[in-house]
Amino acid sequence: MQARILVVAMAIAVFALAATAAEIPSSADSTQLPGGQTGLAARYPGDVGIGKDPAVLMAEDFEMSPPVVQWMKPGGWFEPTFGPGLGMELTDHVPAAGGKRCLQFNLRQGKQGSGSMFYLFKPSDTVYMRYYRMFEKDWQWPKGYGPHDAMIFGGKWTAPTKNDFSIYADFWMSADTVVRVATANQKLGYDGWGAYLRQKYGPSPVGAQAFPWNRSKPEKIEPMKWHCVEVMVKLSTPGKDDGIVKLWVNGKLVSEYTDVPLRDAGHPDLLMNMFFLGPYFHPGSGKDQTHWADQIVVATSYIGPIAGGLGRN
């Protein structure tokens, strides 16, 4: 297992993302756009019972010890290592986004990450992933790309950077949230997306491979405040430019694209089937610091922020 973790860590380490100066579009009126509390979370205040909704593919609230399974087995997490003082631990020492507990990452000075976890779900061509993140009061963003945060993978998988399909919810040292795609085994490859997005949609707000914010300006991540991220993907008809990618930040739609080639002609059977949470800070952390995650839901329809206020159960 150590060898595999090392391979995965090395694969992540070869991410090569050139930073570009941020060009922030003017804020648009998004009151008529889909978003906010119009999703399935609205039916489950505090997310209680949301995992039983027929549209939900996976839900984890960290209230109980997460189920752990063997590598690439369904029904639980694989490769997580939790425990007091380890890279990841469950905690009730900060107000949780939902319920009483959340997942704490103990990031050490000089390190790129402090743990990761994978979960297999029912293969699907349309996926929404929503989760919450919070960063400590004295949080210091590493001066470079990162973290790559939560991802959905699809099709043949060897490593996070070597697979048929990846979609990333990523953060940036300017406290911004973006969505990006990579398709290492497909026509555009892993690195081809930077040039493709720039040519088709214009410069990325942050990071060369991120989708621009074309709907509204996202809220910045604020220290000690839960930040809600939701990413939506609908894979394209094989060989067609009709895939969909959307990003909501705190319930507000900030990116929406409906003509994205997410499945090439050589991958007609490609579906998404794995969630990955593994914050990876390219330059390493400048100091020991702490950040948290909570209330992960992966579903086939729009989820939306927790209903009824944070922290209830």
Ligand SMILES: [Ca+2]
């Ligand atoms: Ca929780």
